[in-house]
Amino acid sequence: MFKRTIIFLLFISGLYSYGQEKIVHDLKIQGNKKIKTSFIKGISTIKSGSPLDSLTIEQDILRLKRLPSVSHAYYQVFLSEDNQYNVFYNIEENFTLIPSLNIYTTNDDEFAYRAGLYEFNTLGRNITVGGFYQKDIYSSYAVNFRAPYLFSNKLGLAINHQNLTTQEPVFFDEGTADYKYNNKSFEILGLYEINFKNRFELGLNYFTEDYKFKGENINNRPELNVHKWLVKGIYEYNNLDYYYQYISGFRSQFNFQYVTSTNNMLPDFFIGWNDFFYFKRVGKRGNWANRLRMGLSTNDNTPFAPFSVDNNLNVRGVGNTIDRGTGVIVLNTEYRHTLYEKDWFVLQGNAFVDSGTWRNPGGDFGDFSKEDNVKVYPGLGLRFIHKKIYNAIFRIDYGYGVTKNSTKGFVFGIGQYF
Known part of the structure; x- marks a missing residue:
């Protein structure tokens, strides 16, 4: 009976985790030297606490690549805690x-x-x-x-x-x-x-x-x-x-x-x-x-x-x-x-x-x-x-x-x- 209870609780916990929406814990900017981090975060759609959406992130990256100050940009996503994730925007700057x-x-x-x-x-x-x-x-x-x-x-x-x-x-x-x-x-x-x-x-x-x-x-x-x-x-x-x-x-x-x-x-x-x-x-x-x-x-x-x-x-x-x-x-x-x-x-x-x-x-x-x-x-x-x-x-x-x-x-x- 005890084993059945444990298995049941684990099953319910798995369903809850599976159905739980993935959330952005923090947006971090890397590689920028002259471009202000606050500026990049300000024009980005992804924010701390927003849903983790790959399409939204890809649009942010395209927006960054259109900026005169950016020669290339890409992103990485890492698990943080409690189904929350850190998103990293990596910037290669242009001389402007x-x-x-x-x-x-x-x-x-x-x-x-x-x-x-x-x-x-x-x-x-x-x-x-x-x-x-x-x-x-x-x-x-x-x-x-x-x-x-x-x-x-x-x-x-x-x-x-x-x-x-x-x-x-x-x-x-x-x-x-x-x-x-x-x-x-x-x-x-x-x-x-x-x-x-x-x-x-x-x-x-x-x-x-x-x-x-x-x-x-x-x-x-x-x-x-x-x-x-x-x-x-x-x-x-x-x-x-x-x-x-x-x-x-x-x-x-x-x-x-x-x-x-x-x-x-x-x-x-x-x-x-x-x-x-x-x-x-x-x-x-x-x-x-x-x-x-x-x-x-x-x-x-x-x-x-x-x-x-x-x-x-x-x-x-x-x-x-x-x-x-x-x-x-x-x-x-x-x-x-x-x-x-x-x-x-x-x-x-x-x-x-x-x-x-x-x-x-x-x-x-x-x-x-x-x-x-x-x-x-x-x-x-x-x-x-x-x-x-x-x-x-x-x-x-x-x-x-x-x-x-x-x-x-x-x-x-x-x-x-x-």
């Missing part, structure tokens, strides 16, 4: 005080560059502070502040100022005219993370656009100085996974802006576009990367249309702002292959095709299929990658046009092209 550099040329001997310096982990809380200087015939600069988790693990703030001056071709019916263009702006954005995969930004931008004609104005071209307000909204779905230089998954980012104006030459207008990204691992060393941009704006017949065809934005080798439009479809696709990898260093080669087409100002959707508007530029490139420094990817690409009135040229920069 990063210079930026973009250089581009064409066969017209055009040369321009943008150099900057950014700290992506200010105060150990993944706050980005920095700016750039640009030389593209004229001098320009910008300063930026971005803190996505400034107020909580969901709510943040971004503040930007730029004074950008360039030579811009403006396309009139009777020919192209060159203008000295200046855009001086102040912007503030609220940042909100709905959940792990979805976030949005909403804010205001006050800016001044100044167009001054270059050379002798024999045709009495318009010169403008216009004050504007811009309302901006961004929605992003992000389901990307990172493993050092490799990326897999899908991401979509939608941008919408409404701009008010005080001049009939630059009337009120809207502009919206969506970038779709798709990445796929190919074997152990390959990565297939794709970006599709589709956008439309108010279809005013104006020489100051918002979408541009540009070397450093959408088509490598095409030149600096060679055309403008009120609609855009651009597809960038490339295969990236790791040629050599040793400790922190990676040499990556890539083969790409950049293609795009634009709707003419005041035109119709048939413009997208017109031969003069279609640009196709295949090319080859190299990437020199430091695995322990955030965005430390020096790229060299050479694009060669195969469509009507094409050019060719090199594009240099820091970071992947997309």
Whole structure:
């Protein structure tokens, strides 16, 4: 009888233990040196006393790997006591005080560059502070502040100022005219993370656009100085996974802006576009990367249309702002292959095709299929990658046009092209 009682009690105890929910006793952070432990715990979903859920932990790890200050992250789970567990998040940090550099040329001997310096982990809380200087015939600069988790693990703030001056071709019916263009702006954005995969930004931008004609104005071209307000909204779905230089998954980012104006030459207008990204691992060393941009704006017949065809934005080798439009479809696709990898260093080669087409100002959707508007530029490139420094990817690409009135040229920069 005594033995039966003991067996029965052990059986009941086993059932109780089996049915008892596993609880996190403590979340411990290891490997971080500059990133604050309090910051990592603050943005993590797993807390002391919460249920032990592997899916939640894996989402935390993905969130950490997306941070500029983290090159890699993984977790471990150990039994503590009374069906409670200690969870360890192991962090491999990036170096985050990063210079930026973009250089581009064409066969017209055009040369321009943008150099900057950014700290992506200010105060150990993944706050980005920095700016750039640009030389593209004229001098320009910008300063930026971005803190996505400034107020909580969901709510943040971004503040930007730029004074950008360039030579811009403006396309009139009777020919192209060159203008000295200046855009001086102040912007503030609220940042909100709905959940792990979805976030949005909403804010205001006050800016001044100044167009001054270059050379002798024999045709009495318009010169403008216009004050504007811009309302901006961004929605992003992000389901990307990172493993050092490799990326897999899908991401979509939608941008919408409404701009008010005080001049009939630059009337009120809207502009919206969506970038779709798709990445796929190919074997152990390959990565297939794709970006599709589709956008439309108010279809005013104006020489100051918002979408541009540009070397450093959408088509490598095409030149600096060679055309403008009120609609855009651009597809960038490339295969990236790791040629050599040793400790922190990676040499990556890539083969790409950049293609795009634009709707003419005041035109119709048939413009997208017109031969003069279609640009196709295949090319080859190299990437020199430091695995322990955030965005430390020096790229060299050479694009060669195969469509009507094409050019060719090199594009240099820091970071992947997309």
